[in-house]
Amino acid sequence: MMLSVWLPVLALMTSLLAAVVIFALPEQGYRLRTAVNLGAALVKLGLVVVMVWGVFRGVDYGVSFTMAPGVAFVLKADALSMMFAGLSAVLWLLTTVYAVGYLEDSPNRSRFFGFFSLCVASTMGIALAGNLFTFFLFYEMLTLSTYPLVVHRGTEQALKAGRTYLIYTLTGGAVLLLAIAWLQGVAGDLPFREGGHFTENDPALHTSLIGIFVLLVAGLGVKAAVFPLHGWLPQAMVAPAPVSALLHAVAVVKAGAFGIVRVVYNIYGVEASSVLGVLEPLAWLAAFTILYGSVRALWQVDLKRLLAFSTVSQVSYIILGICLFGPVGAAGGLVHLLHQGIMKITLFFCAGNYAETLGIHRLDEMDGAGRRMPATSFAFTVGAFGMIGAPPLAGFITKWTMGTGALDAGMDWVIAVLVLSSLLNAAYFLPILHRLWFRDPPRQWPHERRWGRLETSAWLYWPTLVTAVVTILAGVLASLPFSPLSWAELIVLREYSP
Amino acid sequence: MTLWLMAGLLFTPLAWAVLTLLTDFRWGRWVTSFGILVQVLVSLGLWLTIARDGGFYYGLGGWDAPLGIELRVDGLAVTFVLLTAVVASACGWHAGVYIDPDKAWHRYFWPLFWFLWSGLNAVWLGGDLFNLYVGLELISLSAVGLVALGGKAAALRASLRYLLAALLGSLAYLLGVALLYGQFGSLSIAGVATLLADNPAPAGSGLALALMVTGLSLKTALFPLHQWLPPAHGIAKSPVSALLSALVVKASFYIAARLWLEFGATIGSFAAAQLVGLLGSAAVVWGSWLAFRQQQLKQVVAYSSVAQIGYLFLLFPLTYSVSEAVSLQAQQGITLQVISHGLAKAAMFLAAGNLILSVGSGRIEALAGVSRFLPFSLFSFGLAGVSLMSLPPTGGFTAKWLLLQASLGSGQWWWVAVLLAGGLLSAAYVFRIYRASFLERPETDRFYHPPRSLEVIPLILALLSLGLGLASEQVLSVMALPFEEAGAP
Amino acid sequence: MTASLLYALAGAVLFGMGLYGLLRLPHLLRKLLAFNIMGSGVFLVMVGLPQHRGGADPIPQALVLTGIVVAIAATALAVVLMRRYYHLSGMTTLEEPSPEQRPGGRR
Known part of the structure; x- marks a missing residue:
């Protein structure tokens, strides 16, 4: 009984405490810091696994206390939160390993890992938040803790990107706060509930509810990088590779998308949202963002910027998925929360490997890199094919499920969007693969470093391979219990028949 | 018991002030460390008393308003007494390390610090308009002295500017008090509020309230009356700036807020x-x-x-x-x-x-x-x-x-x-x-x-x-x- | 017009004169004098306005004593600060010194 109260708190505290300890450690304490980092990541993964099992059996994990008059601080673990928490716990472990290798001898590591842990703690809080107020609390904490990571290098360019990032996210946060306060005024403090709160709503409230919905989506859409609020994302690419990986795959963009899912499913409820007529415009916006991001990616010459625009496009799959009225499409969108995370982190790890080992940053420098770094290039190929949606990889599962769902819901135009987007993905990823495998390597790489037997540092090598393998497994084993797809179906089941 | 608490809150700081006036900076540090401990304990004691018995009016020394000093000891006052204890202790300890003890004029830091604390407590607890004025002046004068401790010409210019603004604000407030007393014959905030509740507001009481609020706004540095604040707070020693920004400007706001909440509904x-x-x-x-x-x-x-x-x-x-x-x-x-x-x-x-x-x-x-x-x-x-x-x-x-x-x-x-x-x-x-x-x-x-x-x-x-x-x-x-x-x- | 109202009006006039002086006169000592005139105006209002059973009210008389003490304390502090300020900067007004004057001053 006690455990069910404390598990979410513990999961949150592991990374929070890790952050505090790391800040206090001296800069030179390399081994101790790595041990704290990895230890905390492992402990948290363990806690999340226990909670996933518990939630599957229907245990209620939760704790709440009144924070200010009228609002409560609520931590709660349901199926949806475990999906996000699981993603962040797994990828935190991998990214930590990767980051230890990546930042091996750069300055300010103490600061970096401190804020890194803080960032993961905020992600965990976002996952476990039980009402919008608590969600907002961690959402803003995430903004603050990622800023030092974005500007980590301390160059003019990094600081400029950091400023853009702040202007976007803080303004988004203010809009979100307004929406939450307004909602509180209209309906009181609403806990997240499967099926939502407004199934039988008062027609007099319709106008306010639509207004609040628009503000909520606008506030959350900044982090989810929905067009036209995506401008900060490509700029934030100046950050070190593990940060880009974390920002894109786990923390920031997913927090926005996750928030939109929470609003639609657990505040408004799918039915009420559909009655209010807000889902269809949102679906159109998401579809447009999907195509827009892909088209912009076609013209990029910098690898990380290309991946950033690809993210803009891919995150909107999640939003499109939940806007499809029907359980199958919704499962497709939700499962992409995990699939996109794992695929995109693979790609960013690869980009980091190329940059760190060979000094490659631009696409035209990638000729023949497949021969010098076969494992990394294999991982990149897996990630790229996953993004395109080739069977049997994770991305295929997403697109297939979403396509089926769209047909069920009678929204045939979504199929066209999916096909067109896959073609565009192929159009920007296949030339890269061609460069990697079929062109001759240059006589000299821009900036090459060597590590003994492996093609790159072991700290960078293994996380990349692991995520690539998971990408394959998530697709191949999609029908097993506890696969991302089965879990997404569980969430949808509970949402549609609360 | 209550008597001791009140004396502890209002008069022991004065005693510390006098004591530190007689010593140099280093001894003053010891006296202050002890004094801070006492003040924190007394403040906590007040909180416990209120939590147990509820708030009350207290006539100091058995003298009631209007001649005596009437104190209104309620939850809000206790909140601010505690805030003062926390912030002032922190600033006092910080100042003990931060301020250079070898400059002769720095020994005045401790007496001014204690006068300030006493004045703050007097304002939080004050129940009648005139004693609030005295508390405010105690705060302003010691705050100005603290700013002047910077010693340079710029610090003195800032402190003089601050002094003139503070005095002007106080006089505007006092004129309001005089008008209010002329109309109601009472200085107690609660007394005036009672009279207002029973009778229609007499003409001119709006002017009195406006004068008081304007004067207090000047002391709180409300735009556009804020020009004195940045030089004074910017140039003072850091622990002094901390005290000034954290507590001193709040004191005058606190009075303005109390006045508004009591009289605003009828006169405003x-x-x-x-x-x-x-x-x-x-x-x-x-x-x-x-x-x-x-x-x-x-x-x-x-x-x-x-x-x-x-x-x-x-x-x-x-x-x-x-x-x-x-x-x-x-x-x-x-x-x-x-x-x-x-x-x-x-x-x-x-x-x-x-x-x-x-x-x-x-x-x-x-x-x-x-x-x-x-x-x-x-x-x-x-x-x-x-x-x-x-x-x-x-x-x-x-x-x-x-x-x-x-x-x-x-x-x-x-x-x-x-x-x-x-x-x-x-x-x-x-x-x-x-x-x-x-x-x-x-x-x-x-x-x-x-x-x-x-x-x-x-x-x-x-x-x-x-x-x-x-x-x-x-x-x-x-x-x-x-x-x-x-x-x- | 009653006597009390006359006192109050005289006080108000003094207050206004002092206010004008405090704001407009540049010399610090004049500002200080203006403050004292304002103070006298307020005290006059305080003593003159309230009526107690047809006569003067004794309570404000007691309060004004306290008020005068406070005003003296403030004046004393102001004089000390002004003297010190004059020693350090050689100035009798609060104007910011122009940049070329700033580094030396008169010490």
């Missing part, structure tokens, strides 16, 4: 309330903008005080002819804002003092690369900044949340824009400083490391302002302690 008007709110909003915008434009670190913090004080004056429109619930929300929000700004701004000034000490310059550009060397002070500064930006989970955020609720609940949605814009503007000036500290410059490798105790104190204050957000319900429950009207005159 909608237009007046909106006007004050509008000036507060202008302060938020203009103060933040000026803070953003400053080149000196402490000037940024000082102008930020002008902006943060602006929020406080939203109390006037948000409590005028609104429902009971909204008014309560607004009062709670403002109380939290006072507390969280007090803690955060004290932390910020103390941390800024450390930063200046270590880089040897007060300019913002001098901070380049400091994030590598002074993580604790920078961290405290950052945490305090989060509270000023009113981002969660700080006390500033909960305050803003309550004010947002009150604005929406009363239908005065235009304040919502001020609250949101104010948060973003403060982010602009706070992040400007972070940005400077994150900049990497090759030549920055020499820093003086201040003693650990200097770094710990702002960190504690900053953590308190952070924790305030999570425990605001508990903190606000002190303010809501019941009050026994039985003792009312």
Whole structure:
């Protein structure tokens, strides 16, 4: 009984405490810091696994206390939160390993890992938040803790990107706060509930509810990088590779998308949202963002910027998925929360490997890199094919499920969007693969470093391979219990028949 | 028991003041350490008493109003007595290490510090208008003296400017008091309120209230009467700036708020309330903008005080002819804002003092690369900044949340824009400083490391302002302690 | 017009004169004198306006004594600060010194 109260708190505290300890450690304490980092990541993964099992059996994990008059601080673990928490716990472990290798001898590591842990703690809080107020609390904490990571290098360019990032996210946060306060005024403090709160709503409230919905989506859409609020994302690419990986795959963009899912499913409820007529415009916006991001990616010459625009496009799959009225499409969108995370982190790890080992940053420098770094290039190929949606990889599962769902819901135009987007993905990823495998390597790489037997540092090598393998497994084993797809179906089941 | 508590709160600080006047700085430090301990214990004792028995009126020495000193000991007063104990202790300890004991005139720091504390307690507890005036003057004069301790011509210019503004404000207040007494024949706030409730407000009482509120606004540095504040707060020694920004300006606001809550409903008007709110909003915008434009670190913090004080004056429109619930929300929000700004701004000034000490310059550009060397002070500064930006989970955020609720609940949605814009503007000036500290410059490798105790104190204050957000319900429950009207005159 | 109202009006006039002086006169000592005139105006209102059973009210008389003490304390502090300020800067007004004057001053 006690455990069910404390598990979410513990999961949150592991990374929070890790952050505090790391800040206090001296800069030179390399081994101790790595041990704290990895230890905390492992402990948290363990806690999340226990909670996933518990939630599957229907245990209620939760704790709440009144924070200010009228609002409560609520931590709660349901199926949806475990999906996000699981993603962040797994990828935190991998990214930590990767980051230890990546930042091996750069300055300010103490600061970096401190804020890194803080960032993961905020992600965990976002996952476990039980009402919008608590969600907002961690959402803003995430903004603050990622800023030092974005500007980590301390160059003019990094600081400029950091400023853009702040202007976007803080303004988004203010809009979100307004929406939450307004909602509180209209309906009181609403806990997240499967099926939502407004199934039988008062027609007099319709106008306010639509207004609040628009503000909520606008506030959350900044982090989810929905067009036209995506401008900060490509700029934030100046950050070190593990940060880009974390920002894109786990923390920031997913927090926005996750928030939109929470609003639609657990505040408004799918039915009420559909009655209010807000889902269809949102679906159109998401579809447009999907195509827009892909088209912009076609013209990029910098690898990380290309991946950033690809993210803009891919995150909107999640939003499109939940806007499809029907359980199958919704499962497709939700499962992409995990699939996109794992695929995109693979790609960013690869980009980091190329940059760190060979000094490659631009696409035209990638000729023949497949021969010098076969494992990394294999991982990149897996990630790229996953993004395109080739069977049997994770991305295929997403697109297939979403396509089926769209047909069920009678929204045939979504199929066209999916096909067109896959073609565009192929159009920007296949030339890269061609460069990697079929062109001759240059006589000299821009900036090459060597590590003994492996093609790159072991700290960078293994996380990349692991995520690539998971990408394959998530697709191949999609029908097993506890696969991302089965879990997404569980969430949808509970949402549609609360 | 109560007698001892009251004497402990109001008169022992005076005793410490006299004692430290006779000693040099180093001995004064010992006396003060002991005195701080006593004051904290007495303040806690008062809290426990109120929590057990409820609030009450207390005539000091058995003399009741109007000749005696009437004290109103309620939850709100206790909240501020406790806030004063926390912030003043922190500043006192910090000053003991920070201030150079070898300059002869620095020995006056301790007596002035204790006079200030005594005056603050007198204002929090004061129940009649005239004694509030005496308390205010005690605060102003000692605060001016503290600013002048800087010793340079610029510090004296700032302190003289401050003195003249403070005196003008006090006289305007006192004239209001004289008019009010002429009409009601009573100086007790509660007495006047009772008379107002039974009879129609006599002509001219509006003028009296306006004079008092204007005078107090001048002392609180409400836009456009704020020009004296930034030089004074910017040039004073860091612990002094912390005391001034965290507590001193709040004292005059506290009186203005009490007056408004008691008399506003009958003597005030909608237009007046909106006007004050509008000036507060202008302060938020203009103060933040000026803070953003400053080149000196402490000037940024000082102008930020002008902006943060602006929020406080939203109390006037948000409590005028609104429902009971909204008014309560607004009062709670403002109380939290006072507390969280007090803690955060004290932390910020103390941390800024450390930063200046270590880089040897007060300019913002001098901070380049400091994030590598002074993580604790920078961290405290950052945490305090989060509270000023009113981002969660700080006390500033909960305050803003309550004010947002009150604005929406009363239908005065235009304040919502001020609250949101104010948060973003403060982010602009706070992040400007972070940005400077994150900049990497090759030549920055020499820093003086201040003693650990200097770094710990702002960190504690900053953590308190952070924790305030999570425990605001508990903190606000002190303010809501019941009050026994039985003792009312 | 009653006597009490006359006192109050005289007080108000003094207050206004003092206010004008405090704001407009540049010399610090004049500002201080103006403050004292304002103070006298307030005290006059305080003593003159209230009526107690047809006669003067004794309570404000007692209060004004306290008020005078406070005003003297403030004046004393102001004089000390002004003297010190004059020693350090050689100035008798609060204007910011022009940049070329600033570094030396008169010490």
